[in-house]
Amino acid sequence: MSRFNQLFSSTIGKKLIMSLTGIFLSLFLVVHLVGNLQLFKSDGGLAFNEYAYFMTHFAPIKAISYLLYATFIVHALYSLIITYRNRKARPIAYASYNGAANSTWNSRNMGLLGTIILIFLVTHMSNFWYQYHWGDVPYVEYTTNIQTGETSVRDIPAAEFHDFVKYIEDGSEIMIAKDLYKEVNFSFQSWYLVVFYVLAMVALGFHLAHGFKSAFQTLGFDHNRYAPLIRAIGFWIFGILIPLLFAAMPLYSFFVVNS
Amino acid sequence: MNLTLKVWRQKNENTRGKFHTYEAKDISEDMSFLEMLDVVNDEITRKGEDPIYFDHDCREGICGMCSLYINGRPHGPKEQITTCQLHMRSFHDGQTIVIEPWRAAAFPVLKDLAVDRSAFDRIQQAGGYISVNTGGTPDANIIPIPKVKADEAFNSATCIGCGACVAACKNSSAMLFVGAKVAQFAVLPQGQAERKERAQAMVDQMDKEGFGSCTNTGACEAECPVGISLSNIATLNREYLGAKIIKEVEVH
Numbered sequence: 430m431s432r433f434n435q436l437f438s439s440t441i442g443k444k445l446i447m448s449l450t451g452i453f454l455s456l457f458l459v460v461h462l463v464g465n466l467q468l469f470k471s472d473g474g475l476a477f478n479e480y481a482y483f484m485t486h487f488a489p490i491k492a493i494s495y496l497l498y499a500t501f502i503v504h505a506l507y508s509l510i511i512t513y514r515n516r517k518a519r520p521i522a523y524a525s526y527n528g529a530a531n532s533t534w535n536s537r538n539m540g541l542l543g544t545i546i547l548i549f550l551v552t553h554m555s556n557f558w559y560q561y562h563w564g565d566v567p568y569v570e571y572t573t574n575i576q577t578g579e580t581s582v583r584d585i586p587a588a589e590f591h592d593f594v595k596y597i598e599d600g601s602e603i604m605i606a607k608d609l610y611k612e613v614n615f616s617f618q619s620w621y622l623v624v625f626y627v628l629a630m631v632a633l634g635f636h637l638a639h640g641f642k643s644a645f646q647t648l649g650f651d652h653n654r655y656a657p658l659i660r661a662i663g664f665w666i667f668g669i670l671i672p673l674l675f676a677a678m679p680l681y682s683f684f685v686v687n688s
Numbered sequence: 689m690n691l692t693l694k695v696w697r698q699k700n701e702n703t704r705g706k707f708h709t710y711e712a713k714d715i716s717e718d719m720s721f722l723e724m725l726d727v728v729n730d731e732i733t734r735k736g737e738d739p740i741y742f743d744h745d746c747r748e749g750i751c752g753m754c755s756l757y758i759n760g761r762p763h764g765p766k767e768q769i770t771t772c773q774l775h776m777r778s779f780h781d782g783q784t785i786v787i788e789p790w791r792a793a794a795f796p797v798l799k800d801l802a803v804d805r806s807a808f809d810r811i812q813q814a815g816g817y818i819s820v821n822t823g824g825t826p827d828a829n830i831i832p833i834p835k836v837k838a839d840e841a842f843n844s845a846t847c848i849g850c851g852a853c854v855a856a857c858k859n860s861s862a863m864l865f866v867g868a869k870v871a872q873f874a875v876l877p878q879g880q881a882e883r884k885e886r887a888q889a890m891v892d893q894m895d896k897e898g899f900g901s902c903t904n905t906g907a908c909e910a911e912c913p914v915g916i917s918l919s920n921i922a923t924l925n926r927e928y929l930g931a932k933i934i935k936e937v938e939v940h
Contacts, residue, residue, distance in 0.1 A: 433888040436932045440861075440901040441891055441925060511901050515859035518793050518900035524694075524707065525786035527760030528858065531910035537858055539903060643904040649926025651919050 441647075443511050448647035450504040451640050455667055457497055458637075462671055468678050473582040474610025475571045481561065481609045482593045505547060512540050535635040536643070542636040549629035556616050561609050569608035572601050584608070617682035630676035638668030689715050689781040693728065695740055696788045698797050701804075705797065707786075710740075717777040721764060722747060722754060724776055741800035747772040749913065752848030755855070756801055757788040762852035762911045770850060770913045790851050792860035794897040807897040808849050808865060815889035816869040818878050837875050844872035846914045853908035853916070859900030864908035866894050867920035870927050884936065887927035 436442040464484065467477040484490055528537050535542060560566055568590040573580040575597070585605065595604045617623055641663030650656060691712040698705025712728050719727070722744050729739035745753035754771040758764035764774040779785065787801060795803040845868070853864035870887050873879025879886070902921055909918045 431936060433936070434892045434895065436929075438895075439891055439928075440895050440899075441928050442932070444901055444903075444925075445929060511903075515861075515900035515903070518860035518898055519791050519858075520793050521791050523757060523760065523788055523791055524696075525757075525760040525788070528907065530761050530765075531856055531907040532858075532905035536903065536905040639904070646904045646918065646922055647902075647925055649922045649924075649929060651922035651926070 440511075440514070443507055444647045446503065446507050447511065448644040450500045450507070451644045453497075453500050454504060455637065455641055455644075457500075458667070458671055462674055465678060466674070468610070468613065469681060472580060473571065474569070474608060475573075475580060475582075475604065477610045477613075478569065478606040478608060479595070479604065482606055485561065486593070501550065505543070508540060508543055533639065536639045539636060539639060542632045545629060545632040546636060549625070549632070552625070556622075557609065557612065560612055561607060567608040567611050569606060569611065571604045571606075573603075574601050576600060584611075614682050614686045617679045618687055620683065623679040623683045626679040627676045630672040633675070634668050634672035637672070638664050641667045689717060689776065689779070691715060691724075691779065691782070692784040694784065694786045695801070696797075697740070697800050698789075700799055701796050705800075715776055717775065719776045720747070720772055721756070721758070721774040721776065722772050741798075741802050743802045744772060749773045750848065752850035752913075755790050755803065755851060757790060757855055759786055762790070762855040763850075763913055767910070768913055768915050770848075773913075790855040792851075792854050792899070794860065794862070794899050795851060795854065803851070805849070805851050807899070808851065808862070810897065811862070811866060811890050811893045812849075812869060814893035815882065815886035816873075818873060818882060820878075831877050833876060841872045841875045844868040844875075844916065844920055847872075847912075847916050848914055850913060852911050852913060854899065856907040856911035857900065857902075858905060858907065859903055861902045861908070862894050862897070862899040863902035863921045863924060864912065864916055864918075866890050867922075867924035868916045871920045871923040874923060874927055883927070884931040887924065887931045888936070891924070891928050 437446065464480050465477075467480055470476050484494075528534075565587075568585045568587060570583045570585050571580055572583070590605065590607075593604075593606050595602070597603070617626075642660045645656070645659045645663075650659065693710045693712055694707045695710060696705050697708045710728055710732070712724060715724050715727065722742070725740060725742060732739045743753050743755050745751045747754070749770045749772060752770070754763075756763065756771045758771070758774075763769060763771045765778055766774055789795075789797050789801045790803045790805075792803075794807040795805055798804050847865060847868035849865060851865070854860050854862050857864075870890055873886060874883060904918070904921075906918060908921075909916065
């Protein structure tokens with residue numbers, strides 16, 4: 430036994446958990462984004478639906494996905510624990526407070542931004558993740574002529590669908606899958622869901638613009654050359670580029686695919 | 689110039705405080721903020737009332753004794769100065785100035801605008817020192833230290849322990865103070881022997897005092913009167929996590 434406190438009972442230890450889970454969630458976003466970019470392909474959802482099947486059935490990815498759900502919960506839970514202590518550290522608030530003079534708005538409102546992201550996450554998971562696993566999803570059959578590369582898409586009734594298959598028959602490649610692509614475009618017919626998604630991505634951008642670099646500061650990362658690089662990546666890639674591309678998906682669906 | 693002051697008045701630690709409004713008349717813009725309060729106190733005393741109690745000592749920005757949360761910022765609207773170095777020319781005639789004590793559970797109000805900052809002393813006592821046997825005066829440059837390292841340690845050592853970092857932080861975190869106190873020894877050869885124990889003991893004491901966590905807003909660095917940088921917090925995180933995770937040294 431040490432005469433010192435245990436690591437995770439300390440304020441720095443709790444922040445270490447926030448930092449590591451935050452970095453893991455940021456990396457997940459990159460993977461999620463790269464996969465979802467297939468929504469921009471005009472192939473009737475062939476690539477996207479195959480990708481969706483792969484992500485939900487390939488064992489190592491499934492294992493990581495459970496780790497991911499746990500990470501979300503731990504990140505949210507520890508934010509509550511840390512915020513509770515931080516509130517207790519100042520029982521009487523200032524009557525006159527000028528936070529804008531010394532810090533950025535998003536750095537002071539990570540909890541608020543995180544709450545918006547959590548609400549978004551619940552909506553997002555029930556829209557697609559729950560629907561894909563247990564809900565009513567349409568089914569689709571793609572027939573691609575191997576020589577010409579032309580693909581024909583045919584909606585199939587639920588009765589004809591047994592499981593995801595991909596095979597070659599008579600010079601054509603046939604794929605039968607759950608049509609998440611159609612489900613996505615169906616959901617984004619409603620303008621208020623599109624607006625909500627875009628706003629949530631704005632919140633995500635603000636959250637990550639502070640969170641990404643903050644995670645590295647918590648780890649004690651303070652290299653004179655690479656720390657500015659981390660700050661730049663945090664702001665430009667995680668704060669702007671990634672949320673922008675994610676926000677483009679519902680907008681693309683609403684304005685291009687559905688019109 | 690004439691000013692309206694809204695000042696926090698509180699009899700002692702156990703009573704509830706509230707704001708009182710005072711008029712500060714014929715204030716010279718060349719006065720320091722504390723001199724302005726002296727003028728107001730002079731008038732209050734002449735009326736036979738209890739003067740406003742506030743901390744001050746050297747009045748030249750060295751001691752770290754003066755505090756005051758002025759119009760929403762510790763040490764007032766200017767950067768890298770203490771309240772005693774703040775002049776009334778930073779305000780305009782007819783302005784209302786709200787003056788509050790540092791707000792933190794770890795800094796209880798003693799009276800009016802003065803808070804008890806002995807939590808900082810206890811953190812220092814936990815590990816902010818090096819153990820050296822007394823004896824003959826050692827030769828000045830007997831331990832060679834590179835100039836960059838000496839400068840780095842000195843930059844951290846400029847911390848005057850005023851508590852503005854805690855006051856500015858939305859979490860009342862003391863990480864900048866503790867960071868500076870840990871970093872100043874971490875880079876010097878004299879600090880190596882107790883390096884691992886120091887980081888752990890000081891963080892333990894910091895947590896025990898009830899300071900919040902660092903959420904890296906950077907408010908502390910922006911409000912620090914002597915310019916202690918966020919690098920010190922990164923160093924503290926590194927020292928602490930290094931001591932906890934990589935190798936925890938135990939003394940018996």
